[in-house]
Amino acid sequence: MRRRIVLLAAGLLAAGVVTGCGIPEATEVQVDGPGPVAEAGSVNGQGLEPPKRASAGSALQLMTNFLAAAAGEPDQAYARVKEYLAENVRGQLPEKQGSEVVINVVRLKKELNPTPVQGGEAKRFAIDVDQVGVLRADGTLGPPVATESRYEFLVGPVESGRLDNLFVLNAPKGLLLSVDALRTYYQPHTIYFWNTKQTALVPDQRYLPVAVPVGRRATEVVGWLIDGPSEWLAPTVARLPDRTELIGTVPKTDGRLEINLSGPTEEPAQLDRLATQLAWSLPDVDGQLELKIRNQTRKMIDDTDVYLKEHPVYQLGGPPQRYVVYNGAVHLLKPAVPGAGVPIFPRHNQNVVAAAISGTDQNALVAVVGSEGRRQVLRTFVGPPSIAAGSTSRASFTSIKRPVWLRSADPDRPVGLVVADGALYRFGADAQLDPVNTNVAGRVAAVAVALDGHRIAFIAGGKLYVAAVTVEEGTVTVHPPRRVHTSRTALSAVDWTGEHDLVVAGSTGQPQIYEITVDSTRETALKTDVGEVAVSSLAAYPDNPVVPGGSAPPMYETNGVAFGDLNSSDSIGPDDVAEVESPAGRVNPVAPFYRF
């Protein structure tokens, strides 16, 4: 008996060993302890959303709101617009999803003016518009696609008598957004892409809905960078390396932005460029910026402000310096920036009609339009003034406009653009002019180069265009230009006043100088009283994040007189010219320009 018990115990024990000490099939819930609790922190409130339909008190208000309803986060745009539509027509609005969402941005030609419909409570709105562009989900405002110049809407109650409950009674074909609403509910934001040679950053303007909370904006911006540049800039800039993806979001913790990317970027130089691009592109960067590649911290920027100063988006020499052609020679305009000079040998500085200077004094690029009798030629002086022998174009022209240097060119092979006898030419250090195809027909009236050197603005056939350019082996290629829709006519001169702004001389029946954005969303008159004669040249120092150009207003010349300030009617006189000991009679300084 005893033996049996022992055997039984042994058997049970063996069975216990085999089965008992394994990992159990299932256990009860075991609580480790309390989890973290939400810290009371500042809540970045929701951004500004367009008003809801119900908030409109009148048909006019409703219509105004309706033209803003699409603003905001793209994936909710249709829902917001449909909310304005009467139930029975909601289905007629063709809906698109995700990146397909496009909003037609229109500029109203006139104030909204409702007209009553006969025999009904509804009001009719006939809206004449200019198509400004299409706003896509990635914040780009591209050239317009829709061609309608007039929209008609009926606004009224669905139930009779409920004048406090109005709806839009007919559905548009797509989403509409007025330029005013764009300005109100979107915030322009510049992101940067490296050019194809990875030597300079090219700005790209986006529109960020203000509805996006502040905390999420960085995430959106990184998403844009990954998605690539705007269409018209695509030929001249490089996308982020292939397979670059954002891992997670871009959180900002304790003032540190953390960007985690997947991608093949491991090379330090490439990482540096990526960091610079991000630092310049991201909004609200003020503290640390941590760049992770596949979860590994690859780049840590401790102070973004310092970093941005050390890595300027544009290589600019110094404060803007104004020049003027006086008495056939290039001169500094007062006040002269300390250390600035005219990097051209005095014996070459003769018979000058117009000039362009770029680079430093030690390695200057100088192009001057010289007069030889009734003809004009282009001369270039490259290198330190003491050794620059100068070259002269073989061909001569009746009229050569002020030349511009392309900052994007290889420093060893400088390239400039110049308009001569109504055509666009490129020139190099040898001063020989080669025609450049602008892709549009018509006489070229003026050309201007943006600070980055990859975008030009030109007036051809009386229309204003912007285009991306690439310089390859000294050859300039102008990519398909983008028309800038302007309400002015008789355009005569153009220059860049900002990264996305142009100053243009045109006419609304009377010559005037106005500013327009490259996407045509904003058109502002700067000076309406420029006289009766068209402005022959405009020179501006583009406002930029590196060197604030507030003290460098646009200069213009009209009727042989140069003006240095749009807000003043005083012209630039001989007294303003620096280092001139004996003013040569009543000769006016002409062809003012900035050095950059």
Add this chain to the structure above:
Amino acid sequence: MTSPEPPAPGTIAARSRAAARELARAVVGRFQGLAVALHQTWRRSLQIRVVTITLVASSLLVGGFAYLVADKITNILLANARTDVRLRLDSGRDYTAKQMAIYTEPQEAGLDDTLLNTVDYLAGGDPAQISGVVVGLRADRSSGVIEPQTSPDLNVSAVLTPELRAEVSSGKIARQIRTGDVGAGRTKYLVYGSPVPTRVGQVELYYLVPLTRQEQTAAEARATVLATGAALVLLLGLLAALVTRLVVSPVRAAARTAQRLSAGLLDQRMTVNGEDDLALLAASFNQMATNLQRQILRLEEMSRLQRRFTSDVSHELRTPLTTVRMAADLIFTEREGFDPAVARSAELLQAELDRFEELLTDLLEISRFDAGFAMLDAEPTDLVPVVHRVADRLRSLADRIGVPLELDVPDAPVIAEVDPRRVERILRNLVGNAVEHGEGRPVRVSLGLDDTAVAITVRDHGIGLKPGEEKLVFNRFWRADPSRARQTGGTGLGLSISLEDARLHGGWLEAWGAPGQGAQFRLTLPARAGDRLTTSPLRLVPADAALPFTGPRDGGPLAIGPAEGGVLAVGPGPTGPGPAPAGAGHRGAHERAV
């Protein structure tokens, strides 16, 4: 011709039941037989006992140890997994909180994408490369605004229990082990959950980590421990068997030697190997055997010398006795010429010389038996004339004493292979004793036979024997009452010689007696010389003897007969009408066989 009827279902059932019972019985029987065999083996083999006990004890010990080790290993593995998952959970929670920090409203665009990306990231990114870890984010308190996300996209409801979700959504970090199928077969998961506070409300992060590797490791460790344990137990068993064998073999040899010694093979010795305890045992054993042998030989020698002495004395006395006899005979014959007192002395001398001669004869006979010189001269003999002859020779003595001598002898010859001289001597002795102690009452001599044996009983009705005296009567020179005067010239050696004679035949000589009831002696001899006796044709206890308890018992008469080793046995008698009458012995041996 009719086809055979199919058997009724009841019959089949009954048959199958019977067959099952039969089978069960057979199995039980087999097992019982096995158990009995095992039990016998257990009782008989010290080695088996020691090995079994060692195996059981070491199994228990090793089993307990193995359990502890395996349990420890499993616990360590689990604890490691827990720590690991907890670390991942904590860092995953921080990551999730950071990722969610940019959202302020549950309805915000991209929140679902972020959740999905977060679980994808936490699960290792590429769903094809992950090692079975499932990461899930839920918002059980957000009332359905935020969709639960898991990566890989599996239905984890089998292992993510509502209880765990309730604990975690109430703000606790909790864990659970569950086994279930979430798409990759049945797997054991460690499910760990933690709340993640965010500005859009609390979300819950769950890690479902498969414990397959831990389980494999634990199983391997368990197998290793078990294998080691089993090997250890086997080794211990072998060791025990070996050690026991080392000890038991000499003990067995000692037992064998002792058995042989006890059987009389006094020169048997154990082999002494080495100088250990067992060698000491063997040496001591041998010493003991030697001493015993010496003692026995000495005693034998002494006994032999004694017998020789008796024989020599008897022989040596015979020669002077013959001379004395001759002189005494002369004196006896001339006694009339002496004065009466001398004549009386001569008579006395003559009588005592007769007794002396008898004594010497008996002594010589005894010494012959003792020396082993007695030879059986067996021949087929009819015992009836032998009985008659003895009776005739003693009738004169009986008549003188007044004892009637009755014979109960079959008419037909009773043939047996015996030595008639010895049988006659036995009978003479028995009848002489019976007459001598007959107290004047009849002495009855009965002869019986069966297929294998012949028996002669001599019954007297004298004072009988006291209990225990049945054996003593056969001792040499034994007397029931030493003070009693001899009436006849017995030497005190008669019954001893008779017993030796009976033994020489391979027969029995037994006595029964009870105080006041007389005595009965029975001689049983095999019908053929050399046969072994099993029963006797006649009863030792006479039928008229009063039983030691009062009254007749129910259920028929009892038979009392000899059992093995010469003891009496009382058992149920042959069924028949009443107790056998006094003359039952006449009816022949075949009726009285027990």
